[in-house]
């Protein structure tokens with residue numbers, strides 16, 4: 001009952017996308033080699049002997065923008081969905097709690113690609129909205145479940161005494177949540193959310209199967225016209241690699257700043 | 263004013279179970295306006311539980327608790343209203359680590375008492391002066407010593423202008439050299455007439471400040487009386503044993 005006011009426990013959620021820390025020198029070096037290697041390779045290909053690669057580099061950038069839009073839109077919406085799901089999962093109201101848990105379990109039990117198809121076509125059946133919006137909603141619904149677990153763990157990592165102190169000052173549960181718990185939980189969930197962002201950036205390539213012209217789809221379009229599959233996918237892979245490495249780094253730096261702050 | 267006719271806190275016949283374990287067994291006592299009551303007893307005797315029941319951090323299974331005329335045991339009563347009037351100070355301070363000392367004091371004033379920021383800050387600074395750490399107003403709690411943190415926690419509670427304050431072992435988590443500074447603040451409050459219910463192992467404080475001492479054991483009140491009576495001439499064996507161990 002007497003929670004020590006220890007610094008927040010680190011939580012370990014998230015999968016795949018590892019963000020290299022300065023302390024992890026092995027990964028850090030690997031990051032540099034991969035990042036600058038990929039950029040060098042891009043330059044070499046683009047300005048090399050054959051014009052073929054330059055043509056690809058000129059064709060695909062529209063797709064990069066779409067990939068960003070989908071990723072950013074999905075992550076923002078997924079954070080909202082995840083916050084609601086996370087709060088639902090810790091709710092003492094059995095109905096709300098059950099509903100949130102059901103959502104998380106169902107989503108986690110179905111492959112992302114299947115869900116994407118399902119939600120995309122289900123939406124298409126009832127409402128008329130742009131393809132990209134459908135894709136974003138579908139991605140957010142999927143990622144919201146994982147995000148919900150991150151928020152739940154983040155909120156639960158805040159010592160119980162914080163809620164009790166807020167309540168005993170006369171705050172309502174909602175006020176205590178908003179003013180005291182969530183601001184602290186947010187710092188805890190930022191690293192795993194960063195991981196989710198990277199994972200989502202990669203998974204956003206799945207929307208190319210729907211009628212969304214993201215980076216991968218632009219590549220496919222180009223490749224099927226020119227039949228230069230190998231060259232095109234080399235470029236596509238390199239661009240994804242540069243993007244993920246870049247954002248991993250950015251998030252890593254943001255995180256360090258945050259920890260230095262206090 | 264509640265004066266002498268109506269007690270500030272009235273606890274009657276309270277029972278509390280954790281599962282099948284009975285933590286409180288028919289607890290009854292009352293605290294008049296301005297009175298200082300010290301609760302002592304061995305670990306696990308239910309001291310925290312009864313204290314936390316007074317502002318419904320724990321719900322009780324039987325009995326009744328009335329605070330300033332409001333029925334805490336009635337689920338329909340808006341507990342926030344009760345908590346506005348009854349401060350609580352915890353063993354582990356529980357300051358908000360993401361807020362500065364000043365913000366710790368102003369937060370509830372603003373969101374609960376609906377004071378504007380300027381007024382809240384003025385009150386906060388006065389209280390920080392009072393507990394002797396005005397110079398730390400802009401610091402974050404992590405930068406403060408335990409004694410300083412606890413004094414901030416007391417000031418935070420005072421900022422709500424409570425009618426009573428509950429203290430749950432406020433000095434137990436402190437290094438010995440910091441206990442004095444916190445007890446001094448509490449003694450000042452006592453002199454100013456604050457209604458206080460204090461769970462503590464500081465027998466010197468109990469002797470000096472308490473109007474009444476309640477001794478608990480196994481979820482029951484075993485002995486209740488003036489410090490005079492309790493420390494010099496306890497009637498029950500358990501109380502005698504406890505005193506011989508702790509003094």
Ligand SMILES: Nc1ncnc2c1ncn2[C@@H]1O[C@H](COP(=O)(O)OP(=O)(O)OP(=O)(O)O)[C@@H](O)[C@H]1O
Pocket residue numbers: 001280285303304305306307308309310311312
């Ligand atoms: N949330 C809980 N769940 C189950 N048992 C609990 C819970 N809180 C307290 N108890 C039990 O109730 C009994 C009374 O606890 P309480 O914290 O009130 O004791 P205390 O007198 O404050 O002791 P201490 O001096 O150690 O703080 C203890 O046996 C404790 O284990």
Ligand SMILES: [Mg+2]
Pocket residue numbers: 309310311430431
């Ligand atoms: Mg206790």
